[in-house]
Amino acid sequence: MNKMRIAGAVLTSLIVGGLGVTASGFRTPVATQTLKIITWVNPPAVAVLKQINAEFHKKYPNVNVVFQTAADRSGPYATLESTTIRGNTVDIMGTGPIQPLPAHPTTSNMSNEQLWGTHGLYVPLNSQPWVKAFSPKINATEMYQGKLEGLVTGTYTQGVFYNKAVFAKYHLTVPRTYNAFIALCKRLKSHGVTPLFDGLQDVGPAYLGFIYEPLMQEVWRPHVLGGNLNKALSTGSARWTSPYFVKVMQREKTIMQYLEPNFQGVPWQSMPGDFASGKAAMLLDGSWDLAAVHTANPKMKVGFFPLPGSNHPAYNVPFVAGDLTWVVLHNAPNKVAAYKWLNFFSSPKIYQQYVNAVGITPSRLGGTYHSFAQSVMGPWFGKGVNAAQVFPDLPASGPYWDQSSNWPKLQLEMYQGTYTPKKVASMYQQGWPTVIK
Amino acid sequence: MAGLPTVNRGSGGIPSGPQRGRSRPMVSVGVFRGRARLPIYLLMLPGALIYLVLGIVPSVATAVISLTNYTGVPGIPANFVGIQNYVQAFSIDWPGVAGSIVDTLVFGIAVTVVQNVLALLLAEMLRRRMPGVAFFRALIFLPAVLGVTVVGLIWALIFNPSGGPAANLLHVFHATSAFFGSNTWALPLVIFVQVWSSLGFTVLVYLSGMNAIPGEMYEAAQLDGGSSWNVFRFVTFPMIAPSMTVDVLLAAVGSLNVYNLIYVLTDGLYHTNTLGMFMFNSAFQGSGDLGFGATLSMILFLITLLVALPLQKYLRKREARVL
Numbered sequence: 053m054n055k056m057r058i059a060g061a062v063l064t065s066l067i068v069g070g071l072g073v074t075a076s077g078f079r080t081p082v083a084t085q086t087l088k089i090i091t092w093v094n095p096p097a098v099a100v101l102k103q104i105n106a107e108f109h110k111k112y113p114n115v116n117v118v119f120q121t122a123a124d125r126s127g128p129y130a131t132l133e134s135t136t137i138r139g140n141t142v143d144i145m146g147t148g149p150i151q152p153l154p155a156h157p158t159t160s161n162m163s164n165e166q167l168w169g170t171h172g173l174y175v176p177l178n179s180q181p182w183v184k185a186f187s188p189k190i191n192a193t194e195m196y197q198g199k200l201e202g203l204v205t206g207t208y209t210q211g212v213f214y215n216k217a218v219f220a221k222y223h224l225t226v227p228r229t230y231n232a233f234i235a236l237c238k239r240l241k242s243h244g245v246t247p248l249f250d251g252l253q254d255v256g257p258a259y260l261g262f263i264y265e266p267l268m269q270e271v272w273r274p275h276v277l278g279g280n281l282n283k284a285l286s287t288g289s290a291r292w293t294s295p296y297f298v299k300v301m302q303r304e305k306t307i308m309q310y311l312e313p314n315f316q317g318v319p320w321q322s323m324p325g326d327f328a329s330g331k332a333a334m335l336l337d338g339s340w341d342l343a344a345v346h347t348a349n350p351k352m353k354v355g356f357f358p359l360p361g362s363n364h365p366a367y368n369v370p371f372v373a374g375d376l377t378w379v380v381l382h383n384a385p386n387k388v389a390a391y392k393w394l395n396f397f398s399s400p401k402i403y404q405q406y407v408n409a410v411g412i413t414p415s416r417l418g419g420t421y422h423s424f425a426q427s428v429m430g431p432w433f434g435k436g437v438n439a440a441q442v443f444p445d446l447p448a449s450g451p452y453w454d455q456s457s458n459w460p461k462l463q464l465e466m467y468q469g470t471y472t473p474k475k476v477a478s479m480y481q482q483g484w485p486t487v488i489k
Numbered sequence: 490m491a492g493l494p495t496v497n498r499g500s501g502g503i504p505s506g507p508q509r510g511r512s513r514p515m516v517s518v519g520v521f522r523g524r525a526r527l528p529i530y531l532l533m534l535p536g537a538l539i540y541l542v543l544g545i546v547p548s549v550a551t552a553v554i555s556l557t558n559y560t561g562v563p564g565i566p567a568n569f570v571g572i573q574n575y576v577q578a579f580s581i582d583w584p585g586v587a588g589s590i591v592d593t594l595v596f597g598i599a600v601t602v603v604q605n606v607l608a609l610l611l612a613e614m615l616r617r618r619m620p621g622v623a624f625f626r627a628l629i630f631l632p633a634v635l636g637v638t639v640v641g642l643i644w645a646l647i648f649n650p651s652g653g654p655a656a657n658l659l660h661v662f663h664a665t666s667a668f669f670g671s672n673t674w675a676l677p678l679v680i681f682v683q684v685w686s687s688l689g690f691t692v693l694v695y696l697s698g699m700n701a702i703p704g705e706m707y708e709a710a711q712l713d714g715g716s717s718w719n720v721f722r723f724v725t726f727p728m729i730a731p732s733m734t735v736d737v738l739l740a741a742v743g744s745l746n747v748y749n750l751i752y753v754l755t756d757g758l759y760h761t762n763t764l765g766m767f768m769f770n771s772a773f774q775g776s777g778d779l780g781f782g783a784t785l786s787m788i789l790f791l792i793t794l795l796v797a798l799p800l801q802k803y804l805r806k807r808e809a810r811v812l
Contacts, residue, residue: 127756131773135773138561168562173562173564251651253755316667317649317671318670319651322649383563448774450778461758483581
C-alpha cells in the first residue's frame with residue numbers, strides 16, 4: 053500500500069511539475085524553442101560565446117541555444133557552411149563580410165559569402181534595434197543594395213607578435229624596414245634562436261597569408277594608382293606579372309627561411325602555445341590568437357609591430373580585415389529567436405564581454421574595452437590597410453591561382469623551388485582576363 | 490615439393506568459393522510458375538527498392554549533376570552545361586586532375602599490396618595456438634573500431650614536428666622531418682596510417698579463411714615432411730583464395746575512394762590530393778561546385794571500375810583454379 057502511495061505521489065508531482073504549477077495556480081506550458089548557431093573555432097571566441105549563450109538562456113529560458121563549431125574557416129568550417137546553406141536547420145551562421153564585391157559580379161568571381169549574400173540567402177537586418185549602435189562604415193562592408201546582410205562583430209589585425217624578453221636579452225629594437233627586419237632575424241638565428249613561428253600543416257598554408265598578405269599591401273599596393281590594388285587588379289590596370297609582385301614573392305621566400313624548422317608540418321592550432329612556450333622569438337599571426345597566447349603563458353610580455361615588408365617605413369602598416377559576421381539565414385527555422393540573440397549579443401555589456409575576450413577592434417560605437425590584444429598592440433590596434441584594398445576575393449576554389457584554396461599551395465611550391473617567382477607571376481596572370489571580363 | 494598433398498576439390502569440405510555453390514541445393518525461380526512466383530518477387534521488393542533508392546538513384550543523379558553547374562545553394566539556378574565540366578577537367582584543370590590520378594593510383598596500389606601482405610603474415614602468425622594470441626588479435630583489430638578523425642588526430646600528434654614523439658625520436662639521430670608537411674614523406678605516412686587503421690579487418694578475413702581449412706590437410710602436409718614455408722605456400726595460400734578475393738577487392742576499391750583520412754591528415758597537400766580528396770574539396774569545401782565535383786566522381790568511378798573489374802575477374806579465376 054505504501055508503495056502505491058509513493059508511486060502516486062511521484063506520478064502526481066511529475067504531472068504537476070510538467071504542467072508548471074505555481075503558487076498562483078496552473079500556468080500555460082511554455083513551448084521550448086531551439087536556436088542553432090554555427091561558427092568556426094577560435095578558442096577564446098568559442099569560450100566567451102558559450103558564456104553568452106548561457107546568459108541568453110537565463111534571460112530567455114524557453115530558448116535552448118545549440119552551438120556548433122568546426123575547425124578553421126578555410127577548412128572543415130567551410131564544409132559546414134556550404135552544407136548549412138543548402139539546408140534549413142541553422143538560424144545564425146558565422147561568416148565574413150561581403151564587401152567589396154567585384155566590379156562585375158558573377159557566380160564565378162564572387163566568394164561564397166558574396167554569392168550567398170547577393171542571392172537572398174541572408175535575411176536583411178536593417179530594421180533591427182542594434183543597427184544604429186554600430187559603425188556605419190563597418191555596416192557598409194555587409195551592405196548589398198541597401199540591405200544590411202549581417203552583424204560584423206569587429207576587425208582583426210595581422211602582424212608580428214614578439215617576445216619582449218628575447219628582444220631585451222639580445223638588445224634588439226623593433227624593426228621599421230624590411231632590411232632591418234631581415235638583419236634582426238639573422239641575428240636571432242646566429243644566437244640559435246628561431247626567429248619566426250607560423251604553423252602551416254594541412255589547411256595551414258593559408259597561414260602563409262601572415263607573410264604574403266602584408267607584403268602585397270606594403271610592397272605592391274602603394275605603387276598602384278589610388279592605392280587600391282584590389283580595384284586595379286579587378287579592372288585590369290594592374291597585372292600579376294608586375295615586378296612588384298615578383299618582389300613580394302622574393303621577399304616572402306627570404307622571410308620564410310627564418311620560420312621554425314619543418315614549419316609545413318607544424319599544426320596551426322598549436323601556434324599560440326608554441327610561441328608562448330618560447331619556441332620562437334616572434335609569432336606571425338592575427339590578433340585573435342593573442343588571448344590564447346596570454347592563457348598559455350600569462351607572464352609573457354608580448355609586443356607587436358606590423359611585418360615590415362617595405363624599406364619605406366611609412367608603407368609598413370598592419371593588415372586588417374573584417375572579422376566574424378553573424379547572418380540570419382533565409383531558411384532559418386527560428387528567426388524570432390535569432391533576432392533576439394543578435395539583439396542580446398549587441399547589447400553594450402555582452403558585446404564588451406565578447407570584444408575583451410576575443411581581442412578584436414570593436415564595430416560598436418562608444419564603449420570602453422580592455423583586451424589583452426589592445427594592450428599589446430597599443431596605437432596599432434585596429435589600424436592599418438583593409439584586406440579589401442589588397443586583392444580580389446574570388447570563390448575559394450576553381451581554376452585561378454588567386455583563390456584561397458590555390459594560392460597557398462603555389463606559394464609553398466615557389467618557396468620549395470618548384471617555380472620561380474617570375475614563373476608564378478605569369479601563372480597568376482594566365483587566365484586572369486577571364487576573371488575580370 | 491614432392492610428397493605434399495594436392496588439394497582434392499571433392500574432399501576438402503571447405504565452405505567457400507565455387508565449391509560452396511556446387512554443394513548447396515539450388516532452387517531455381519524457374520521451378521515456380523505463374524502466381525507461385527509472386528511471393529518471391531514480393532520478398533525481393535523491399536531490398537530492391539532500397540538498393541534502387543540508395544544505390545542507383547544517387548549514382549544516376551551524380552552522372553546528371555556532372556552535366557550541370559549545380560551548386561545546391563537555394564536561389565542559384567542550375568543550368569545544363571553539357572560536357573563543359575569534363576572539358577574543364579581535361580583542359581584547364583588537367584594538371585591538377587592528372588596529379589590526382591597519379592596520387593590515387595600510387596595510394597591505391599601501395600595500400601592494397603602492403604595491407605594484404607602484412608595482414609597475411611599476421612594472420613598466419615595469429616592462427617596458431619600460443620599464449621596471448623587472443624590479446625594480439627584484439628590489439629590488431631583495435632584501430633578498426635576507431636573513427637577516422639580519432640585515427641587522424643592520433644597520428645597527427647605523433648608526427649607533429651614541433652615536439653611530437655616521432656620528431657623527438659628522429660632528433661636522437663640528428664634528423665628532422667616535416668612529416669605530414671613533407672613532399673617526400675606525407676604520402677608514405679598517409680599510406681601507413683590507412684594500412685594501420687584497416688589492417689585489423691583484413692587480418693580478420695584472412696583468419697576466418699585460415700580457420701576454415703580442415704586440420705587434416707595440415708596434418709597430411711606435416712606427415713609428408715613439408716616445411717612451414719611449404720605448408721603456407723601449398724596449403725594455406727591456395728585455400729584462402731576466397732578470403733584474398735574479398736580482402737584485395739575491398740582494399741583496392743576502398744583505397745581508391747578514400748578521402749576522409751587524407752582530409753584529416755594533410756587536406757590533400759604534399760602529393761596526397763587523391764581524386765576523392767579533390768572531389769570533396771571541389772564539391773563541399775571550396776566553392777561548393779557540385780557539378781564539377783560530380784564530374785570528378787564520375788572519373789573516379791571509371792578508374793575504380795577499370796581497376797576493380799579485371800582484378801575481380803583475375804581473382805575469381807584464381808579461386809576456381811586453386812580450389
